[in-house]
Amino acid sequence: MTSVIVFHPVLPIWLIAALAGMALTALALAVWRGLSGWALRGAGAALILAALMGPGLSREDREDLTDIAVIVEDGSASQQLGDRAAMTTEAAETLEARLAAEGVEVRRVQVADGADNSGTQLMTALGDALASEPQGRIAGMFLLSDGRLHDLERAPGLPAPLHLLHTGRETDWDRRLIVEGAPAFAILDEEITLTLRIEDSGAAPDDAEVPLDISVDGERPQRFTVPVGRPIELPLALPHGGRNVLEFVTPEGEGELTARNNTALVQINGVRDRLRVLLVSGEPHAGGRTWRNLLKSDSSVDLVHFTILRPPEKQDGVPVDELSLIAFPTRELFLEKIDDFDLIIFDRYKRRGILPALYLENVADYVRGGGAVLFAAGPDFAGANSLYRSPLEAIVPAAPTARVMSEAYRPEITDLGERHPVTAGLRAMHDGPWGRWLRQIEVGAPSGDVLMSGAEDAPLLMLNRVGEGRVSLLASDHAWLWNRGYEGGGPQLELLRRLAHWMMKEPELEEEALWAEATGQTMRIIRRSLGDDVDDVTITGPDGAEVTMPLDEVSPGRFEAIFEGPMIGLYRLASGDQTAVIGLGPAAPLEFEQTIATGDALEPLIDGTGGGIRAIEEGVPNIRAVREGRPAAGRGWLGITPRGAYVTQSVTLTPLLPAWLVLALIAALITGAWLREGRR
Template sequence: MTWSIDFAPFFSWTVISLIAVPAAILAAGLVVARLRGAFVRVLALAALILALLNPIVLREERDPLKSVVALVVDRSQSQTIGEREAETTAAVEALQTSLSRFPEFEVRTVEARSGASPGSDATTALFSAMSSALSDVPPARVGGAIMVTDGEVHDIPADASRLGFEAPVHGLITGREDEYDRRIEIVSAPRFGLVDEPQRIAYRVLEDGPASGTGGFNVQVFLNGDLVTRQSAQPDTEQTVDLVLPRAGKNIVELQVERADNEITDVNNRSIAIVDGIRENLRVLLVSGEPHAGERTWRNLLKSDAAIDLVHFTILRPPEKQDGTPINELSLIAFPTRELFVEKIDDFDLIIFDRYQERGVLPALYFDYIAQYVRNGGAMLVAAGPEYAGRESIAQTPLQSVLPALPTGEVDSGAYFPRLSEIGQKHPVTRDLPGSATEPPDWSPWFRAIDVGRTQGSTVMNGPDDKPLLVLDRVGEGRIALLLSDQEWLWSRGFEGGGPHVQLFRRLAHWLMKEPELEEEALDAEARGTDLVITRQTIGDDPGPATIITPSGEAINVDMRMIEPGRWEGRLETEELGLFQAANGDLRALANMGPVNPREYREAVSTTEKLAPIAEATRASVRRIAEDGDVEVPRIVPVSGRASADGRDWIGLKTTEETVLRGVDRTPLFGGFLGLAVLLFALSATWYREGR
């Protein structure tokens, strides 16, 4: 309760001044003249002026406010190392019990987890969490903060003035003082690299804590999950490794250093780099057996792709043609068979035979070279016409050893709609082709198909009477596609609405050249926000659950659900950052959640050094709480003003002097009978003195 005096004058201050000034002059004159009764007259004048000022006694009832204390709990991923998480939980419970004994403190507990915004590193932001918890508290009411952490805090202000309050900030550190950790970090790595070209990556192995005193650490290098090489590394020494990217798209390079016996964690014993593989222009050899309506379809399609270098030959004059024209007068270019199919055949990524027939242009030995090219990893597409069913078919050459289907000699003529087979509805080359979802399909019919016998590989499109129309197969390390019709040009010309020839044949070409997105059996994993999304592509049945290995080593089974024919998807919601491994059957995929090589894992050894400057500036302390195995938290002691908040076995928290007003009583001094009595007494005293 507090007392004070206020004034509520009956007239304006101007009117009161006009009355008070003459009264003061009159009083001064009486005093100076020393007239009898002057003192009584002065008191009467003063009482009159005071009555006009209407003095009021204020009695305020106030309650003291509580000091707000922030208890900041570090729940970042580095706190999961060893016994830190259990130590943190025990310390928080003990602190909350201790603080509950002090009614002058209001405790706000806030947990801070590893955070990463797009384009930023993953950090432990305890001071940001503290600021959020105290954002609505006036600085004078802040009693301080207690941080339970391993000391690896990444948003410590450079100056205590930036805290916005003057109160102690204590640090209670989990972990041990003699911790040792070995880690590997990538110094430099290219973001992009050419496929089949060596890429150089620089790295170094670092040690935190008491050094082991040994060198020659074993470093394993993985590329897309496969071990490619080993190296011996010295501590704090930059070394390099050269890798050849095997495919276009995302390639994950993982470097892993052996774990030491006394190491606190191996989560940072590996470091990753993501390198996007880029192909140089693909070289395609297109050989047309004769001019026909569909020849330009292939040429236009391949020439429209800027990533393809096309070499196109059309057999305009077969060897058996004899018309008497002298050789030196012919303007045709001779077909460079030896150069193309012997000397430079391996330079091509794809060979297309468009209605080609064996007419003596290529020796039989060259067809054997082409078959070996396919087995050794090459790609071939055969677009067959009626000649494929004839005596001069390439199926009668050594190529038949790699062809997925051989002709019966029959050619089906008549209108039919190409349809996706059951496998074709799942295969990424033909799945969800525009127009395939209706019956009949929403594209134009074809009018010819080549009949074949038993097929190998996958038949993804059917022709008349459900006979094979498009067959895909793998031979050795290579791939081959067989299109059993020469009517694809009807789609490109827009006949009866045309059809999705661009989508179909572009996907077909990229499947032949082993683009990862078009693999019929594939597993992929990617981060979408806080979810790890696992996608399984298969032309088979239910692939079953996927197994996820988290960065901390935990194995989790994730159920897969079909989202469309041939595609299955599973989701794992996680707050953990780092490299996740997904497996399903024999397939394996890698995905990184959050920033690559997050700072949260790069610094894993607990420390008191980082929080020490800010604690010293706020008259607080930083101390370990579990050196001997048992968690011991210091006592809480309320302190005031700028007193030190650091003791041998205690920590201080500031109490506030702020109060809240509960009510006010107003009592006028000259109000009612009391004021009237005082004035009457003053006037009566004057008259009494005058009468004597």
Template sequence: MSDFSWNGLSVVLNPLLPKPLLVALAVLFAALFLLSLWRRARGSVLRLLAVLSLFAALLDPSMVQEKRAYQKDIAVILIDHSPSQSIGARAEETARAVSELNQRLGKFGDLEIKVIDAGAGPDTAEKGTELFTALRRGMADLPLARIAGIMIVSDGQVHDVPQTFADLGIDAPVHLLLSDDPAKGDRRIALIEAPSFGLVGKPVEVKLRVDDLGANPGAAANIRIKRDGVALDPVPVVTGRETTLSLGLEHGGQTVFEIEADDGPAELTRINNRAVLSVSGVRSELKVLLISGEPYPGERSWRNLLKSDPSVSLIHFTILRPPNKQDATPINELALIAFPYDELFDVKLKEFDLIIFDRFEHLGILPDEYFTHIADYVANGGAVLEAAGPTAVGQFSLYRTPLAPIFAAMPTGEILEQGFKPALSDVGKRHPVTADLLADLNVPPNWGRWFRQIAATTDNGEVLMNGARDLPLLVLNRVGKGRVAQIFSDHMWLWSKGFEGGGPQAELVRRTAHWLMQEPDLEEEDLRATAIDGKLEIERRSLSPQDNVNVTVFRPDEKNETVRLTDIGRGRATATVPAVDQGLYRVNDGTRDAFAALGEINSKEFNDPRASAQPLSALIAASGGGVGILPDHALPDIRRVGKKGERAGNNWLGLTRNEDYIVTGISQAPLLPPWAALALSIGLVLAAWRREGR
């Protein structure tokens, strides 16, 4: 064991007897010494010295000299590469400071330099600048006892600062070199409340605030709003005050709002002057009116299919007793109600999202003026689906009413009673309503047969499916703002019964109905862009081949590039390009625009882009570190300091001397050899005996 140590020199005791025995002897000799003192015996002090010399011999002390190799201290340079460091000349100031630090620290012969790069990454916008996470990883293989100090080169906006200095596990100063002047101000938009969903046709409320950081609130400002790239009326606001915007959703699917404030009196960056908000438009309820001409096996299939969709509110009427039918059956036994055509086709017609005529026969039930109302309803954005049966070729067909102009195909008067398998047309293999019904477009579908088809010819519209004799089976058409679909068979219900394996009846009807109700995901001519995981994914849909199609990508910094799309089949052409910058991306194919927002609504990284030592001030103070400002200032002087005392001062920053070492060898020599201790003890005993003899 070591009882004393100084600068590598220590005294080590190696007892020759067990400790309990030594303690017992010490107690015995102490008692005898006290007894001699009580009796005032001569030579007591000499006897005590003799005993002490004997004990020294029993402890066998030796002098140990360590041979030490002192280790170099480590100066850590932590460099902030976060996006906010690209503002102004911060990147240049940071590079200059790091270069000069390396030069100055390299002049100290007892220092090693460890450079740690931090702050960059795809999650920076969401999580902010995380320097200390990288610092811990970088110091994981370093001996913490050799850390002389940490030099942070940053704008100071750090979002993972340890709660206490002790959490770092080091005893060294933390210094900050600010890459920009903290006196500069900036304007920003802060989104306080922003919904991600809204009802189509109803406004959503967005709460925001425009702040002039570093200036007094109360100034007048304007914000400009774009909805899917279309400018809305500007809104005046007052800085520092919360403002509520009412933004309308005009269609289902994603609507991108771009909100931008005017430049402020001081601007570090315009990135935080813009907020991008993506809102999904959903329909609260899809109202469908189903009118069946007469009962037949497929009627219940239509009803069950529409009722199974929780988003559909279905009103279903079956014409059991048309005006021309006269018999003696009492009305109360038929359980009939008067057909409310006034209410349905005049008062509440515009409330329906879709009207389905299933084997409907015009027998004077509806006056021609109501068919005219339906045609106007379609032209103004409504939707009609007609499932034709044998009555479609008679004199009471819907095609002999004012509805005829909205139909793209017309019956020829022939009814084909034969088995056939529905098949996709070339257009159907590219149209989003039918393209995904088959796993492999090159393999004929193994669907069950139908046994009746109404022969028809087309003048316009798109034929998605063909039937017997390659005649049109499913035809889609756009009329004004609305849409019309025609199915020239009443045997679709065979698929729902699984006849000969059945077919995708439910999916086909669902997709057709949603296309009629203008679901964005089923648009046949469409352009889409999605920003995710540092990539911008572009998809263009078209019924035309897309072998040589280019699009233009406009980035948030207003730079643009031309991108070639690759046709992947099913009417889709795609491309993927890197997307790193936060903000709004716009893709244009010459006809339409697509928008994609990259980054958080309230970016933590650019929430306050000003240079500031405040986030790190508590840590710097606890470590004894200091702060330097780089722009227009010389780099502070770097000094080596002791572990005690000041570690930073006026225009100087200190790095501690830890004097850490490893022991390379040991030399040992006895302090009191046993023979010398024995001779000394005997001499003292003789002196004590002589003293007593006087």
């Protein structure tokens, strides 16, 4: 119970002040004139003014409130190293008990890893905790952490001392592998340079060199010895196109705090610098420009195009010295530099003696060794001078029957073609029905995959693998009708683009493939196959644990599954004879960039509140109450500031000058003044 005098003026203060001024003037005049009753009249005026102020005695019935202390427990990934989690929990319970013994309420806040590799959001959690409590009751704040936070700029206003109890030990040390300057893309067959650095922190051993293992796509690693504390420039060339997953690992040292940052994953897409294509046209025709326009539209393609304008049998009497045609460098192209080309296209070409059988045999060997040849067949393919009737017979996907079907037909995708990446989804790339073609070369006994059919359901587009290389046969020279928009046209450019890229072994067009697309810790596993069913996928995590999942068919030839990766690192996938690797999470997790506990980052903020930094390893300090503004940390103790908060239960107001008493006193004083002046 507390009592205070309060005023509730009956009139506005300015009016009471004016009346007081008038009373003082009158009183001064009375004194100046020597009136004997001026003292009594002055006392009466003062009593009236006091009554107008409405004085009263306010009695409050108060209930004292306990102080509040906030304990923030860091549960981020770096706090799971060693025995830090157990230290934090034990220290929090001890600290809570000691604060409770001082009559302080405790609010415990748990902090997990921030989303999207944002690290430890310690200040955000503290700010949220303070916002939910009355600021007038906060007596102290305690952070139980390794001191590695990533949101210091979001520190809230601190109404009481802030303290840090860190989980570090004197013997802690850590080794970290850092990859700098890794490009997202690299050109195949060109050397790139990665910069690596191995850093030791804490009470690390004095190692001048350590081993480093390097592997690509999960293959058997190669081991090197590298120095510690110095940048290392590592030259390398990507082994294949598409995604290359590079894993760098330095073995865990004895007593090291964690090996999680001893591994670095780098994912680099391999792209071809220039795709070299040799296009050989047997003679000028309406569709000849189609292939040229397609290949020239791609800036990454180097095209060498020859058209046989003047075959040897042509006799028109034109003197040789007046011809301006460029000689066909057959020996250079088909013997000396044939391996420099990624793709050779024979567009309506027939045997005319320009390419001897030895050169054509060399083309067949080129395919068996990994090259690619595409035959765009016209009527010449069905005749006696067909390329099929040459050493190329061994690689051509189908044999011509000598029949040329000159009739209108609409190309159709076969059931197998619906599943093959070259023709899958082509229907959706063109509005309306496809236009018809007007000519097709009949072939028999096709080998490989028939993706499209034409007149009389005869094979129209055939793909095959020969040795290490690839061949395809388009049994028509009328694809250009789609490009001209004949009867609505069709997806001609997309079909030919896919066909050419499949021939050049672009990874996204492989018919049997397994890969994954990562989003954060979630991966979408994709299996493409020409079969109706595929094997389940086996996922091997960074810790060696295996998970088997079924794959669901989402479209013809495409099977998918969604997997949530429990940890950051390299995952290996296997489905049948297909394998793949993918890295989940950031290449350098923020939580493991710095793992040695320290209070350096928080020290300026803590000093501003008078708080202290202590190691839990030395024991949990005692709790003392200190006055606001005084140092709140000392040897073996940390301080809290009592706030003296309370809540008012009731208020009683008693007037100091009851109306009847005021009237009686005023009457007595006026009467006394009148009698005194009258007696005089």
